[in-house]
Amino acid sequence: MASSIARLVRRPVATLFMVRSYQHVRTFIPHIVPVLPKGVKPNGDVVQRLQRDSPYRVLFRSFASDNGDVVDAVVPFMGESITDGTLATILKKPGDRVEADEPIAQIETDKVTIDVTSPEAGVIEKLIAKEGDTVMPGTKVAVISKSAAGASEVSTQEKPKEAPKPSTPSAEKKQVEKQQPKAEAAPPKEKPHTPTPTPKATATEPVLPPKERERRVPMTRLRRRIATRLKDSQNTFAMLTTFNEVDMTNLMKLRSEYKDAFLEKHGVKLGLMSGFIKAAVSGLQDQPIINAVIDGDDIIYREYVDISIAVGTPKGLVVPVLRNADKMNFAQIEKEISTLAKKASDGTISIDEMAGGSFTISNGGVYGSLLSTPIINPPQSAILGMHSIVQRPMVVGKEILPRPMMYIALTYDHRLIDGREAVFFLRRIKDVVEDPRRLLLDL
Numbered sequence: 001m002a003s004s005i006a007r008l009v010r011r012p013v014a015t016l017f018m019v020r021s022y023q024h025v026r027t028f029i030p031h032i033v034p035v036l037p038k039g040v041k042p043n044g045d046v047v048q049r050l051q052r053d054s055p056y057r058v059l060f061r062s063f064a065s066d067n068g069d070v071v072d073a074v075v076p077f078m079g080e081s082i083t084d085g086t087l088a089t090i091l092k093k094p095g096d097r098v099e100a101d102e103p104i105a106q107i108e109t110d111k112v113t114i115d116v117t118s119p120e121a122g123v124i125e126k127l128i129a130k131e132g133d134t135v136m137p138g139t140k141v142a143v144i145s146k147s148a149a150g151a152s153e154v155s156t157q158e159k160p161k162e163a164p165k166p167s168t169p170s171a172e173k174k175q176v177e178k179q180q181p182k183a184e185a186a187p188p189k190e191k192p193h194t195p196t197p198t199p200k201a202t203a204t205e206p207v208l209p210p211k212e213r214e215r216r217v218p219m220t221r222l223r224r225r226i227a228t229r230l231k232d233s234q235n236t237f238a239m240l241t242t243f244n245e246v247d248m249t250n251l252m253k254l255r256s257e258y259k260d261a262f263l264e265k266h267g268v269k270l271g272l273m274s275g276f277i278k279a280a281v282s283g284l285q286d287q288p289i290i291n292a293v294i295d296g297d298d299i300i301y302r303e304y305v306d307i308s309i310a311v312g313t314p315k316g317l318v319v320p321v322l323r324n325a326d327k328m329n330f331a332q333i334e335k336e337i338s339t340l341a342k343k344a345s346d347g348t349i350s351i352d353e354m355a356g357g358s359f360t361i362s363n364g365g366v367y368g369s370l371l372s373t374p375i376i377n378p379p380q381s382a383i384l385g386m387h388s389i390v391q392r393p394m395v396v397g398k399e400i401l402p403r404p405m406m407y408i409a410l411t412y413d414h415r416l417i418d419g420r421e422a423v424f425f426l427r428r429i430k431d432v433v434e435d436p437r438r439l440l441l442d443l
Contacts, residue, residue: 071120073104073142075135078114082351085109086221087133087141096124098144105129105141106347108221112354113315113347122146222316233378238414241373244426246433248389248404251275254436266331273309274333276361278439279432280384281305281326283425284359290382290425291358294416308357308377309337311344312367318344319377321357365389365406374411381416384429385409 078085088108092098103115104124122144129141219227233239255270262270284291284305292301305326308319320340325333343349360377365388374385387407394403408429412422432438 069146070125071122071144071146072140073116073118073144075107075116075137075139075141076114077137078107078109078351082109084134084136085114087129087131087135088113088220090127090131092124092142094124094126098122098124107135112318112349112351116141118144120144120146220315226316229378230375233376236378237376239376239411240414240419240422241409241411242419242422242426243371243407243409244430246406246408246430247394248272248406248433251433251436252404262331266335268331268334268338270330271334271337273337273361273363274330275433275436276384276386276429277307277322277325277333278330279429280307280359280361282432282439283428285326286428287421287425289417289421290412292416293358293379293381294413299416302358304358306356306358308360308380309340310360310362310377311341313344313347315347318349318354319357319360320344320349320353321355360384361386371407371409373409376411376413382410382412382422382425385411
């Protein structure tokens, strides 16, 4: 038994595999003790007694620390599809007191912003990474001292600068002599300066503003990801947009009449978005090709309705997903929209909450957009664009009356969806929004 263990110890790769592969490493360590020098305990002392270049220092590093008072703040797991990120902001500096799970830094990825939190309460001893670094899960960001002694250590490192020694008269004299120019060195004669003629700008050369008035900043990861996805969408899909207009009178009247009772019962405000989501669900069920997608030479028909809601944030556009929207009522839709919108604004939305989606709704009307042609969010096949509500004169019966009107747009992949299905889909949206009673009667 002892000889086999000795052979195993002489094989660092095999030992490393066993220690990293099994959770019961603590039960394995005592078997190695007879091979180690006398007086070495099976704990952190093992690492101290091993040579600096020994592979066993790497082996034990994940399980023991040279100093039990110090912990490391590392980059957390960021999702299966995210391998690295950019250290965008460092929220703390050395000497700052932090509590457990308090954010220390923020990692910006292609999709979301993730916090690096402190594993223990203590004082930041030093920062390992700096802003702008590309980091991966497990990368060490900061070293934290769990005791308040860390603060005193940081303060003692900043020693006061020594006061300059008073200069002697002889030193001052030498300094003055150095500053005086020598008489022998005559200044060189300056040649007469002839101004160079400026080239005349031709008609084909545009006059550009000076470079001093420009400012260059690197694109964030989220903005680069958005740019790539939108350009890929433009290059992949045969996009076409069709339009219609909706009279918002009845939906706005329904909201006005029941908003107080709705808030009192469900604890959330009744908005217009829930009405459009219910209309979109009805339209997708009426025209299932809008909810489908091309995959190679096949068409995948989705038997579920996951609606993505485009939300603009200060850092960029994110698209959280409303799961199983076809099984939700108005209150559930409003609650989920409120929760996802708050997470998106705070930057706490997770990758799972943005993954998937079979259809997207973008409401540019909240910014005052009157009309637009939205771009498809891959791998979907269509996107609905909502716009601002404007009072316009409309013919109602035989009268001209002011009506709150909204333009709606549907951009779709013409490779899969014909104009007939696209127009029928928008007509269904129009019918349901203009007369919400259709939802009750399934008409």
